[in-house]
Each structure stands twice: as C-alpha cells, then as structure tokens.
Amino acid sequence: MRLLVVEDDIRTADYVRHGFIEAGHVVDVMADGRDALAHATRQNFDVLIVDRMLPGLDGLSLVRGLRAARVMVPVIFLTAVNGVDDRVEGLESGGDDYLVKPFAFSELLARVNALARRPPAQTQKTVLQVADLEIDLTRRSCSRAGVNIDLLPREFTLLEYLMRNEGRVVTRTMLLERVWDFHFDPQTSVVETHISRLRAKIDKPFERPLLHTLRNSGYSLHA
C-alpha cells in the first residue's frame, strides 16, 4: 500500500514510517498541513495517517480540504486528545478512524489494514468462509466442518467482524468499538471473556485452531 503520514513530531513520524516499511508498505512523510494537502490532492494514496495538531494547517482542516476537493482516500487521525467530542469532530470532518496517542504500532497497523479499500465483492457476500468455518449472514447461522454451531447474537457479530478481516490483526479496542460500540476502555476483561467463549464454540471441538491471539496486539482469524 502507499501511505502518507502527516506528523510534525520527527520521532513519531520516523517510528511510524519504519514500521510501515517493515510491513511492506510505501510511506511518504510530511510535517506541514498545507504541504500535505497539496501532496495528497496531486497523488494517489491508499490511506492517510494525519496528526490533528499540525503547523500550517491543522489536521481537521486538512481533511475537510481534501473532502471538498473530492479526494476520498481513507483517513485515520492521530491525536493527543481523547476528548469526548474530538472523535465525533474528526469523523464529522471526513475522517474514517481515530487513534489516540500514545499508541502501539500494532494498533495503528491493524487499523490501517482494516481501512484500506477491500474488493467490493467481499462486502456483498452473504456467506463468509475461513477454512472449514462458515457463517451465513442472512440466516444468521454458523457451521464448521458441516457441524452446526449455536452462537448468541453478539458472538455472531464478533465472529462476523473477525471473518471480514480474515488474516488481519484485529485489536482489542477495534473490537470494543465495532462490536460493542464502546468508545472507552473497560477496566474488566470484556473482550477476553467473549473471545474465550467464542473460541470454546468454534475452535475447542475441532483439531485446528482458527482464532489466534497475538500477544500485546490483538486477535486474528485465519487457517
């Protein structure tokens, strides 16, 4: 993927750039909002990573400018402020996702991967399949190796989200936001509990595990 990182803190920018290069992406870094707006309108990027506080032009105005110029590239905001309204403001200005500093690179990578455009066919499918695990979105049913598995509604949503991101890392906060619509950090093990319950249903009775835990970063569903 081709990424543009707009960040004025040199160490953060370097760190992010190295991380993405290691993950096999092409990265441009810019420190000034005005320059970034010009650069992003002229060239095609897959995802923009934009700090909200920037010299020249702040992140919100940068994204508003892009959207006004009909540049629809997915944008993820980085910010120091995890204010109640800041996320809403960011999304209203045309941002697609939001990440609060300090963040782990794995979290940023997971979110960027999830944001990158996927082939449209994937979203219209009514049956999702990973190895021998299968869910039917219209009948809300789940089976593995031909064996029916009963899932509670929230377990189904959780599994659906994991399957749509097959092979990608999905972090704990991403799950909290997308599955439970929780935009705060619970002090109890909500995600861990539900993952272990789901795992007991879809993995335990079978030989090969599909739902993997990645230490310090999140979960991934793959064969």
Add this chain to the structure above:
Amino acid sequence: MHSLLRSTPFRVAVIVGATVLVSLVIAGLVAVQLIQTELAQRMDRAIADDFKVIAEAYGEGDTVDMIDSVTSHAAAAPNRDWIFVLMQPDGTMLAGNVTRVPAGGGWMTVPAAELGLAESAGRYRLRIGDVAGNRLAVGQSFAESGDIVRLALGSIAWAGAVIMVLVAAMGTLIALRGRRRISNIAETMERVGRGELSARINVGPRADDIDLLSRQVNAALDRLSALVEGMRQVSVNIAHDLKTPLNRLAISIETASAAAGGEPLVGLLGQATSEIAQINATFDALLRIAQIEAGARRGRFVPTDIASVLARIADAYVDVAEEQRQTLVVQWDEGLPPIEGDAELLTQLCANLVENALRHTPPGTQISLTARNADDALVLVCADNGPGIAESERSRVFERLYRGDKSRSTPGSGLGLSLVKAIVELHGATIVLEDNAPGLRVAVRFPR
C-alpha cells in the same frame, strides 16, 4: 398575550396611562368648578344689568311704561330662559312671563316650581327688588350654563377615552418591542447555557438601559469564553506536551523490546508499557471529566432509548461476571420513555457502575442493574450485596482520584465514579449512594 400583559413595559405604560388619566380627571373637576363660578358671576352681572335698565329707566308714576318694558322684555324670552315679572306689593301681576315669584327680596336661587314652571326647567337665579312701589323680579335659567359645563365635562371624558386607547396601543407596542429585545437576550443566554459560548446578544444603536445591560452581559460572556477557551487550550497543550513524550517513551520501549528479544528484558519492558498505559488512562479520564463538566456535549443530546443501552451492557458484562463467579442481572421496564441524552456517555455511565461493582465485590456477589419508570423520573439502580461502602466514605467516592481504603490495592484509576457523577450532572440527573443492607445501592434519577 398573557406574557405580554405581564411584561414590564406594558405595566409601565398602564401605570403612566392611569396617572395621566387621574390627573386629567382632577384637572377637569377643577376647571369645571372654575367655569361654574365664572358663569355664576357673569349671570349675576347680566341679571343686575337688566334689573338696573328696567328699574332706572322709569321714575315714580311711569308704571304703565314700566309694564310695557317688562312685557316687551318678557316677549323677547318666550321659552323662559329669562324671566321678567312686575307685580304690585300685594302680589297682583302687572306684567311678566311667569305667574309666581317667591316672597322676599334680593338675590336667590330657586327651583322652577316656585315660579310656577315645570320641574324640568331646572333652577333659576333671581333678583327681586322694589321699584317705584312695585316688586320687580329678573331672573335667568341655569340651563345654558349647565350646557356649557356638560360640554366641558364631555370634552374631558372624550380626551380621557382617547388617552386610554393611545396608552393601551403604545403600551402594547413598547411591550412587543421590549419583549423582542428581552427574548433575544433570553435566547442568547439559553444558547450559552447549552454550551454555545460564542453566542452574543445583538445590541442596537439606542444605548438605553437594555442595550447597556446587553453590552455588559456580552462583555462578561467574552471574558467567560476567553477563560474557557484558555482552559481548553491549556488542557490541549498539556495533553500535547505530556503525551508526546509519553508517546516517544512508549516508542523507545517498544523498539527496545523488539530489538532485545530476550525474556527478562522483554518482561520488564512489558511492565513499563503497561505502566504507561495506566498513566495514559488516568490522564484521559481526567481530560474527559473536565470536558464533560464544561457541558459542551449537551449540544449533541438526542432522545435516547435507555433499554438499548442496558441491552448492550448486559451483552458485554453478564459473561464477564459469570467468569468471575459473580451474577449480573440487567432488567428494565417495558416501554421506558426515551431520555434526552448522549448514548455513548450513558453507556459509559452504566458500564462504570457495573465495573465498579464487579471489581470491588468478592466472588458469589449478586449484582443488578435496573431501570424503572417512576412517577416523575426514570430511575436507574445498580445494586450489589457485597461489602458496601461505609457511610462516611460515600460522599468522598465521587472526588477525583479518591480511592477507598479497601480498594487501594485493586486496579482502577479512582476516576470511574467521578466520571459517572460528571455524566449524571451533564444530564441534569441526580445520584445517591445508599446502603443495600448488605451491599451498595447506587440510584440515578433522570427527572422528566
């Protein structure tokens, strides 16, 4: 209309109008009195003149001429607004246009009946005197002067009526204008109350008391919003200045642990990372509380279904409780009315209450979260049968960073309940901690 009648400008107009009216009535009465006195004097002079003309023109023995004169005078007043009578001392009529006169002499005021006239003719002013051995009476009816007084009174009454109408019209006009200006102020203050600190009152060019007050309010709002903006800026700056180094620290640790690969170092670095996460969580919670308390979020309130919030809480936490060998029961009345609020914050409110109970009670504890429709409020209750909180501690648990003696060793930032209180107050609700005998009962009332 009711509010218009109660408005200050209208009341002032009515008071001023009433004062003007009372002054008019008093002035009118005085004027009528003066007119009556003046008219009476003029009448007396006219009567005296006529009396003198008739009396002095004829000497003794000219009785026939005098009779002619009185007869011609009387003939000139056929409707008896003037009366002229000449009679002998024994009462025999010689000439005149009435048949009787009262006894006595000099000036007198008598009713028409005493002159043998109809009662409706009113009263007469008379002068009776001896002229050449006969009695001469000259008099004038009050009818004319009564007409003048009635005319004067009528004019005053009309003027009063016109003033009343004008006062009512002006009062309404001024009240309408005043109301527009006052409701402009009220509207602005309401917007400010909702958190829109940039709202200002439109000040006209008149520089009257309302404009003066508006300017002062605007100046106060300028200062207020400058302070709030300053605070916001400070918190953003603090956030930026503290979080950037925190971020770099996290980067360093992450890079080091990636490079090291060795177990002991990785373990230590992992601990350091989680410490940073903890610092960050506390910091975020503090900022969040400050922002909620600033009230800006109220602008985003919409009717929110509390049942769907509770359903998601049940969804997320029933299994967590089970895992910790506790029981969580979430219940709500059917058909709960929606409350004006912010779904995200209400979710966090419920989550914090439930997590608080989950973390501070031992295995085997029963926790319940219920929403009930009371008479005048929606009541949200989170109760447990755990150890509870001592009464002396109950008011302090809402303080920022306060942690009870028992909970100092358990994880948590000491901000969960402060955040709960901030959210409760943002929604205009109240929160009380009670003894659940045993356990803790937290009740939040959302008034309707």
